Amino acid sequence: MLEIFQLLILLITSFKSTSQGENNIMITIKDIAKEANVSEGTVDRVIHNRGGVSKKTEAKIKKILEFHNFSVNPVASALAMKNKHFIAALIPEYNDSDLFWKSPYLGILKGANDVKSFGVQVTTFTFNQYDPHSYLNTFNVLLETKPTAVIMVPNFSKETKRIVNKLEFLNIPYLFLNIDIDGFNNKAFVGQDSYMAGYIAGKLINLSIPKPSTFLIVQARHNITKNNAVSNRIKGFNDYFLKNNISSETLTLKIENLNNSSETKQKINSFLKQHPEIEGVFVPSSRIYIVVDCMDSNYLDKLELIGFDNTPQNIECLKNDSVAFLISQKPFEQGYESIRLMTDYLTLKKNMPNTKIHLPIDILTKENVDYNERNEFVIEYDNTKINS
Amino acid sequence: MLEIFQLLILLITSFKSTSQGENNIMITIKDIAKEANVSEGTVDRVIHNRGGVSKKTEAKIKKILEFHNFSVNPVASALAMKNKHFIAALIPEYNDSDLFWKSPYLGILKGANDVKSFGVQVTTFTFNQYDPHSYLNTFNVLLETKPTAVIMVPNFSKETKRIVNKLEFLNIPYLFLNIDIDGFNNKAFVGQDSYMAGYIAGKLINLSIPKPSTFLIVQARHNITKNNAVSNRIKGFNDYFLKNNISSETLTLKIENLNNSSETKQKINSFLKQHPEIEGVFVPSSRIYIVVDCMDSNYLDKLELIGFDNTPQNIECLKNDSVAFLISQKPFEQGYESIRLMTDYLTLKKNMPNTKIHLPIDILTKENVDYNERNEFVIEYDNTKINS
DNA sequence: TGCGTTTTCGTGTACGCACACACAAATATA
DNA sequence: TATATTTGTGTGTGCGTACACGAAAACGCA
Structure with a gap:
């Protein structure tokens, strides 16, 4: 009796693992094309809604895509796409007496490194957080670099309006980091409540x-x-x-x-x-x-x-x-997630999940503080060290 | 005077942004090969210590690599590499009366999706957390799939010893998730103190x-x-x-x-x-x-x-x-980070940063609880929906 | 010393998968 | 029948990987 029970458990767990494994096999555009009797270019056109494919052929391809639960290989997609994106980040500078902005900056650095091979370059511009002129002037320098998108800390309401007007005039998407202010068309806010x-x-x-x-x-x-x-x-x-x-x-x-x-x-x-x-x-x-x-x-x-x-x-x-x-407020993660969010938006054409991305409200005591910001340890990759 | 001060700030911020931007331009193996007057295959041999390159040529190439702070494009590298890895995860099942293990499982699912295009397949095997026989039997099923690496929750000390002996005999790397026990050669522990x-x-x-x-x-x-x-x-x-x-x-x-x-x-x-x-x-x-x-x-x-x-x-x-x-204890992240860690280990040959990866100890009140596990919202990618 | 064989060094390139353009073939219209 | 439009194919490209093959150098023997 007990043996039969255990055999049932084993069968159930086997079933779960088997179905899980199947979903992970990468089907390629070439496989889809072969099955639909069309070329790979035609499958690409259907996937990306490019037109130039008859309704009949399109329906056939879509059916096959859905049957296989096809998803584009984002690695191959990133390599093939030739367009480059430039994200500019406008954040307050840090100094010895106020180190808060160091962590978001480090998070941006890590994010920049992670998205490099997806054709996204990140440039950081820092301003004096107590000086609206520095804010505006730094923004003007930023704008000269013709960014694809902007991540900004909206420190001053009035100046932010002017900045945002320029960005919208130039059709440059932007998101707010750390400070949440309403009345703008920012793609998202990333920060704490x-x-x-x-x-x-x-x-x-x-x-x-x-x-x-x-x-x-x-x-x-x-x-x-x-x-x-x-x-x-x-x-x-x-x-x-x-x-x-x-x-x-x-x-x-x-x-x-x-x-x-x-x-x-x-x-x-x-x-x-x-x-x-x-x-x-x-x-x-x-x-x-x-x-x-x-x-x-x-x-x-x-x-x-x-x-x-x-x-x-x-x-x-x-x-x-x-x-x-x-x-x-997970400052490192604020910087990092902003880069990742904007990169996904630019490269995958993925909509922002919410307009407000609220990060955790962490309660720190002396006992848990050392476990909290492990993201700040920027991990060294072995392939940056060439055979030393 | 104030104008000069602001100009100084502007110069400093410009300098920072300029140097930041430079470090982000991707140099390729082709560029290195051209500069060293060798073929791309030769550069590849030096980067990967494959031999068949004279010491003189090797030194020249290494110098150029270091000068440019070259790093391999991991996206292109992932596409080119043909070997596949299979990660097997051995975790307790969840049920309606104890939902804890659902979050790590969801984290594993998300991790599996993220690493798919890096040639890594993930299979999950679940066992009854109160039954050492289920634990062992499930592990035996797991072993039939010939995994490259194993992520496991070491529920029972004695049975874990037996499992680990088999893994080490077969030279299969493993890491412990959620439960930290000493005396084993696990690559890492991922979980809370x-x-x-x-x-x-x-x-x-x-x-x-x-x-x-x-x-x-x-x-x-x-x-x-x-x-x-x-x-x-x-x-x-x-x-x-x-x-x-x-x-x-x-x-x-x-x-x-x-x-x-x-x-x-x-x-x-x-x-x-x-x-x-x-x-x-x-x-x-x-x-x-x-x-x-x-x-x-x-x-x-x-x-x-x-x-x-x-x-x-x-x-x-x-x-x-x-x-x-x-x-x-950030259960979702435990599952997710375990997959990412093991994947990096397998594909980038990156060493585990620490043997103990301690996740945050989160203090939850009714006010901050809804902000805490935003990772659990598995984000839908537009490219999984084919033009609907 | 010259020739044949072996070893070392290096090049060229097919391939991974997706993207998207140039061009050809098929169909529709006047 | 000629022209215009629609449909679809073929393929170079992105960058790294790694193998097949050719060239050059080194070695051994007569």
Whole structure:
């Protein structure tokens, strides 16, 4: 009885593996042509809707294609296609005090390497994220290279309108990376739902502090009007308490220039002194490490801190217990997936799956942080080393 | 002054984009051959260490290759190579009561589709995860297909030894998926650090309950000796309290067969009744939804629950607030990345980057869960639909 | 030293599969 | 019957792979 049962299981598993294996055999255009008694060129015409094939012949070929579940060999297709595409990426530059944009840049680099042999070249143009003139000027340089498509971080609404008008006039498709703004015809947005990221930060900080409390939001002046993602995070954070009927409240400290250490230090600590009811600190930009560096250690020990993004400095704060959680947005993958998405659009004529490609909202603790961004290890291929 | 500053920024960004663009132009073997005054076949011999080229000619060619930072066009290489590879995947089957293994299977399917045109065929063989005979029998069927490489979930230590001995005798490379066991020559392990996943579960549940408490661990009997990942999770969970000097304690309830609803219901609720000190429940398997279904609602409202894996049933519990957190392990990606890794190993002769490829330890709440596994949406390619 | 044989070196090119153009053949129309 | 239109074939091309074959150099023997 048991033996029969096991034989049944074996038969079922054999059936599954057999049917799975069959679907993987590559049928070629030559096979289809032979079966339909036409030339390979005719099959190509049907596949690509090129016309010049009679309805009768076309129907016959289509039937055979469907019967075999035919798909074009994308490798052969890529080699045969002679047209080249040029993707230009317009992203903020990174520096030592704000390393956030390094990861998307690395993701773009990896993507560029991966799509090279599909006839797609990628060029990156970086601008100063606080300066709309740099944004526009860099865009103008970008445009001189006559790109096929553009991947851009839409930092400034007004300037973005001007940029987008030019792109649409020139029929250049574009997608937005990291910052989601509405009212444009971008092919897609690739990034995080920043409102929900802030909402989750509210949930986590509330979890750590069981009674209704007061939380401090620390903002750089730059971030107030210019960065849609940051303002969405703040809104999400505040809404967590509103929507869950939690009578916690938030106070906001605006700092003109986070990079001015002594001023920042003085402002934060005196604010904390004036508001001893504060139990936690929320930093909606990617630079919570600066806030940590400025806070007196007695406040650091006492307060719960929560910030965004997995820059090395922020991770260090996580690991030394100054920060309880970071909300991360898979920055490397944002860059990488943007390149892959746009490449698929250009080479396979594949429609974008959604207009909004939301990447995961990652909750990072000191324990899981090292497992999180394994994509950042750009893998060395043996064939780039010639017999060394 | 400001104008000069901006001009400097523009020059720097121009320089970066220019140098980035240059590195992306594909040099071909034909170009190298022309420059070295040899045939393309000779360049091929040097690249692949085939011999039959004089040392002088070889040195000249290598110099030119390095100067141009030449890399083989992997697309053309894949088309030219005529050898085929067969990857066999040995994974547990899924059913309606335990959907965990559906995601890795879908990841494998997507991987198989992606590597088809690189001359790699993938066949999946599934076994009953609680039955070592099924495991062995399925492996024997697998072996009949003469695979080039094997991706396997090493469920049972003893039987895995036997399987691995055969694979090594036949010189078939293999890697472990999802379950990490030591003492074997697997090319890699692809999966989560299950100890750390349990540890983080301990941290999160402790966060929700500020004073030292008592937690219930619910285990199916099957899981005790058979599944290394589950026992590691339990160890990690317990170690969180030990290592952080938290005088919480854990009680364990072992249930013979989680699928027997009435018995499970009775056992859980009477246990909870006998132990009113319990504040939270930890389910180290992927089936916390069964525990939720069995618990009386007054316990559900009162206790914090934490489990593993993002099966649809578990996600439902997350969304209706019965479960506070799920620790997820990117199951789809486990399947997908295993195929990609093994394919690279077989076709590019690329070494595995690490023996342990740890995937992220994802902390899921009801707010971020829908953003987490976007890879599971198997994207439809337009060229699989023939002009419909 | 010269000749025949063996070994080394290198070239040329068919092939993988899809793309798409030049050209020929078949059909329809005036 | 001549012309126009439709249909379809043949094939060079993309870049790398690797084998068949030819040329040159080295070796052994008379």
